[in-house]
Amino acid sequence: MLRVGLTGGIGAGKSAVARMLAGHGAVVIDADAIAREVVAVGTPGLLAVVAEFGPHLLRADGSLDREALGAVVFADSAARRRLEAITHP
Known part of the structure; x- marks a missing residue:
C-alpha cells in the first residue's frame, strides 16, 4: 500500500491535493481535523x-x-x- 504525506505552509494547496486524491479513491486522514477533535x-x-x-x-x-x-x-x-x-x- 502506498502512503503519501502532504505537508506545506498555509495556502500551499494541501487541501486541494487531498481532495483530488480522495476523488481517486485515496483514504485521506486529516491530522488537523483529528488534532481539533482531541x-x-x-x-x-x-x-x-x-x-x-x-x-x-x-x-x-x-x-x-x-x-x-x-x-x-x-x-x-x-x-x-x-x-x-x-x-x-
Missing part, C-alpha cells in the same frame, strides 16, 4: 490541556484558544513535549 469541548484531551497549562487558555464558550496555547508551546520546547504527550496518544 481537544474539543468536553473531551478528556481538553481537560488535560487545561489541567496542564491553565484555564486562561479557554475562550468564553469553553473551547480551546489554540492561538494562546501555540504562543505557550512554540516558545518552550518542554511545554510542547508536554502538550504532545497529551494529544498524541
Whole structure:
C-alpha cells in the first residue's frame, strides 16, 4: 500500500491535493481535523490541556484558544513535549 504525506505552509494547496486524491479513491486522514477533535469541548484531551497549562487558555464558550496555547508551546520546547504527550496518544 502506498502512503503519501502532504505537508506545506498555509495556502500551499494541501487541501486541494487531498481532495483530488480522495476523488481517486485515496483514504485521506486529516491530522488537523483529528488534532481539533482531541481537544474539543468536553473531551478528556481538553481537560488535560487545561489541567496542564491553565484555564486562561479557554475562550468564553469553553473551547480551546489554540492561538494562546501555540504562543505557550512554540516558545518552550518542554511545554510542547508536554502538550504532545497529551494529544498524541
